[in-house]
Amino acid sequence: MKIYEKAPAKINLLLDVMRKREDGFHEVEMIMTMVDLADRLEMEELPSDSIFISSQAGYIPLDEKNLAFQAARLIKDRYNVRKGVYIHLDKNIPVAAGLAGGSSDAAATLRGLNRLWQLGISEDELCTLGAELGSDVPFCVTGGTAIARGRGEKLEPIANPPQCWVVLAKPPINVSTADVYGKLRASELKKHPSTKNMVEAIANGSFTDVCANLGNVLETVTLPLYPEVLQLKESMQRLGADGVLMSGSGPTVFGLVSKEAKVSRIYNGLRGFCKEVYVVRMLT
Numbered sequence: 173m174k175i176y177e178k179a180p181a182k183i184n185l186l187l188d189v190m191r192k193r194e195d196g197f198h199e200v201e202m203i204m205t206m207v208d209l210a211d212r213l214e215m216e217e218l219p220s221d222s223i224f225i226s227s228q229a230g231y232i233p234l235d236e237k238n239l240a241f242q243a244a245r246l247i248k249d250r251y252n253v254r255k256g257v258y259i260h261l262d263k264n265i266p267v268a269a270g271l272a273g274g275s276s277d278a279a280a281t282l283r284g285l286n287r288l289w290q291l292g293i294s295e296d297e298l299c300t301l302g303a304e305l306g307s308d309v310p311f312c313v314t315g316g317t318a319i320a321r322g323r324g325e326k327l328e329p330i331a332n333p334p335q336c337w338v339v340l341a342k343p344p345i346n347v348s349t350a351d352v353y354g355k356l357r358a359s360e361l362k363k364h365p366s367t368k369n370m371v372e373a374i375a376n377g378s379f380t381d382v383c384a385n386l387g388n389v390l391e392t393v394t395l396p397l398y399p400e401v402l403q404l405k406e407s408m409q410r411l412g413a414d415g416v417l418m419s420g421s422g423p424t425v426f427g428l429v430s431k432e433a434k435v436s437r438i439y440n441g442l443r444g445f446c447k448e449v450y451v452v453r454m455l456t
């Protein structure tokens with residue numbers, strides 16, 4: 173039997189960091205939502221007790237370094253599954269972009285294998301398993317829109333933001349999440365975005381207020397290190413996006429746009445100097 177799972181990309185509408193914890197992670201407060209740019213996973217049971225990964229993308233690991241492989245191994249070990257699986261990853265989400273591509277593949281693998289092997293694992297348990305694989309994985313298991321606290325694994329679902337266009341642009345650089353968190357001096361942060369205001373903006377369905385309350389404290393690290401990310405932000409603003417922010421630790425920048433008429437102007441303007449630009453919708 174073959175099954176299919178979609179693994180959508182996430183964006184952080186808000187990312188605040190409170191403090192560095194003793195375990196090396198940072199205590200965060202984030203508002204995350206999904207966009208309709210997705211990897212597609214095909215999973216097929218194998219009679220042998222092994223995991224195989226393939227992908228059309230030549231630039232991701234296909235061995236135990238792949239997060240989908242790690243998710244499959246974790247669920248097999250934890251639930252004593254003696255069967256194998258072949259997973260094909262049709263990658264559409266840019267890699268190491270701040271869009272949680274690998275985390276979403278891991279989450280889709282957990283959801284998919286739960287179905288394929290009829291394990292009856294609850295969504296909460298899948299999230300707990302997911303947290304062992306990465307801080308963004310629990311949110312990718314549930315999807316929707318949520319406030320994420322702790323190191324990202326404590327989720328409080330909220331309403332979806334008002335529908336709009338999302339323009340994503342990724343400059344051709346690699347940014348390490350660990351490096352960005354490592355360089356952040358949380359105690360020295362002068363400005364924090366307001367989770368409360370963003371939650372209110374979303375609850376009121378106010379697109380203008382959502383745009384006004386976007387904020388990501390990791391920009392204070394990534395933007396000075398990589399001027400091309402700042403340049404992308406400024407270009408998107410100049411081209412008329414209603415709200416612009418870096419997603420996660422970067423380097424992808426997203427622009428929220430309410431009017432379709434503006435979208436092609438922004439897309440064409442960015443494509444002049446940035447190869448990876450995507451126009452998508454919020455997943456509602």
Ligand SMILES: C[C@](O)(CO)[C@H](O)COP(=O)(O)OP(=O)(O)OC[C@H]1O[C@@H](n2ccc(N)nc2=O)[C@H](O)[C@@H]1O
Pocket residue numbers: 184187196197198199200202270272275305306307308309322323324349350351353354420421
């Ligand atoms: C930047 C975000 O993507 C925003 O959604 C997440 O906070 C990071 O999520 P992720 O990539 O799933 O992160 P993980 O794979 O768990 O951690 C990668 C590295 O980032 C740092 N890290 C991550 C999350 C967190 N709350 N504090 C941290 O300091 C740690 O050094 C960790 O070793």
Ligand SMILES: Nc1ncnc2c1ncn2[C@@H]1O[C@H](COP(=O)(O)OP(=O)(O)OP(=O)(O)O)[C@@H](O)[C@H]1O
Pocket residue numbers: 231232233237238239240261266267268269270271272273274275277278308349420421422
């Ligand atoms: N299934 C996968 N898809 C993409 N990258 C993967 C996958 N499995 C492992 N990786 C590795 O993980 C690293 C991070 O890739 P990913 O696309 O998940 O980053 P990201 O979007 O920045 O994630 P996040 O937003 O959660 O920090 C890459 O260096 C890649 O080699």
